[in-house]
Amino acid sequence: MSEIAGPAAAALASLCPDDLVFLQALPKAELHAHLNGSIPIQTILELAQQYSPSTVAQTTEVTDTLEKLRVKSGIVFNELDDFFSLMPAIYALTTTPEAVTTVTRAVLQWFLNPTGDGAESPQCTYLELRTTPRATTHMTRERYLTIVLDEVEMYPAIQAALIVSVDRRMSDLDLEECVSLAIEMKNRGRRVVGIDVCGDPRRGDMQSFTRHLSRAKDAGLGLTVHIAETTANTTEDSLALLSCRPDRLGHATFLSDELKAIARENRHCKPCIEICLSSNLLGRTAASLDAHHIHYYLKNDHPIVICTDDTLPFRTSCLGEYSLLLAQPPLGLGLSKGEVARVARMGMDAAFLRPCD
Numbered sequence: 001m002s003e004i005a006g007p008a009a010a011a012l013a014s015l016c017p018d019d020l021v022f023l024q025a026l027p028k029a030e031l032h033a034h035l036n037g038s039i040p041i042q043t044i045l046e047l048a049q050q051y052s053p054s055t056v057a058q059t060t061e062v063t064d065t066l067e068k069l070r071v072k073s074g075i076v077f078n079e080l081d082d083f084f085s086l087m088p089a090i091y092a093l094t095t096t097p098e099a100v101t102t103v104t105r106a107v108l109q110w111f112l113n114p115t116g117d118g119a120e121s122p123q124c125t126y127l128e129l130r131t132t133p134r135a136t137t138h139m140t141r142e143r144y145l146t147i148v149l150d151e152v153e154m155y156p157a158i159q160a161a162l163i164v165s166v167d168r169r170m171s172d173l174d175l176e177e178c179v180s181l182a183i184e185m186k187n188r189g190r191r192v193v194g195i196d197v198c199g200d201p202r203r204g205d206m207q208s209f210t211r212h213l214s215r216a217k218d219a220g221l222g223l224t225v226h227i228a229e230t231t232a233n234t235t236e237d238s239l240a241l242l243s244c245r246p247d248r249l250g251h252a253t254f255l256s257d258e259l260k261a262i263a264r265e266n267r268h269c270k271p272c273i274e275i276c277l278s279s280n281l282l283g284r285t286a287a288s289l290d291a292h293h294i295h296y297y298l299k300n301d302h303p304i305v306i307c308t309d310d311t312l313p314f315r316t317s318c319l320g321e322y323s324l325l326l327a328q329p330p331l332g333l334g335l336s337k338g339e340v341a342r343v344a345r346m347g348m349d350a351a352f353l354r355p356c357d
């Protein structure tokens with residue numbers, strides 16, 4: 001199993017054996033995990049050994065990125081941008097159908113097979129994995145999605161499903177293709193349960209996304225959007241995303257009170273907030289656990305789900321993220337076991353397999 005580091009590791013190390021048993025046994029839903037951000041380090045290192053780059057620049061990029069990912073204590077990010085700069089090298093290692101099969105299988109096993117550290121239970125009870133359909137010189141977007149779905153569907157429907165991500169940088173044509181693929185696959189009985197909007201928060205015009213996202217919702221897909229992830233996200237950007245009535249919101253770190261009210265009014269039930277504590281702390285969008293927006297949602301009894309985001313660069317796990325809830329301050333939030341169990345239940349209830357409207 002990949003070793004965790006950083007705030008999640010410190011919180012986990014502070015727990016007593018009883019606390020650990022409690023967290024391991026808790027039914028947990030992982031609803032915000034990006035496939036290419038969740039590849040176990042061993043798998044990415046194995047792929048690097050088979051990699052034959054065509055230019056010196058590619059070799060350097062992959063070598064530099066792997067060096068950062070291997071640091072035992074975890075990467076120190078100065079800003080969220082440093083995260084996005086890791087992706088080209090990871091993508092360079094996952095361009096073939098074989099590599100996509102390998103990484104998808106490894107990620108599913110990592111989340112869903114027993115952890116092997118003495119606990120019978122897997123990291124999470126239910127996983128909604130998300131990925132951006134990527135066309136490469138070796139495959140079309142349809143092939144990419146088919147490969148990922150073939151692996152996801154090896155697990156029972158109560159354990160695993162797929163969310164199709166669209167990237168904020170996508171052109172209208174690319175969006176059209178990805179959303180159509182997601183709808184067609186769902187209609188063919190493949191296990192696509194939702195659409196996600198992700199990618200560099202400073203890029204893209206979300207107004208031009210709305211008709212595509214509404215089409216996905218009308219086709220019965222769940223909708224989750226990364227929203228107000230950074231201070232660079234404008235009110236117009238968030239309003240455009242909220243106009244599509246998303247079922248869940250990713251991060252929502254800088255959502256103003258006015259926008260929170262709009263999000264609540266939009267739906268019969270409040271949109272669940274996908275909270276990624278380590279990602280926000282390490283990506284420096286939250287200054288500390290004390291300052292984290294999770295407090296607002298807990299205080300206002302608003303549904304949340306605890307997620308890992310990208311376990312490869314953020315060196316965390318589901319258990320690590322739940323440890324951040326249970327550990328005493330300053331290492332964790334110091335929630336009671338009852339409160340942590342309630343948060344875990346909210347997460348299970350927010351799965352797209354059980355849409356609430």
Ligand SMILES: CNc1ncnc2c1ncn2[C@@H]1O[C@H](COP(=O)(O)O)[C@@H](O)[C@H]1O
Nearest residue numbers: 034035036037087130131132165198199226
């Ligand atoms: C840290 N917070 C984040 N904010 C926004 N987008 C993120 C992200 N973390 C990951 N991604 C999105 O997921 C892609 C990798 O997985 P897939 O190729 O789709 O499987 C990244 O390229 C980015 O677009």
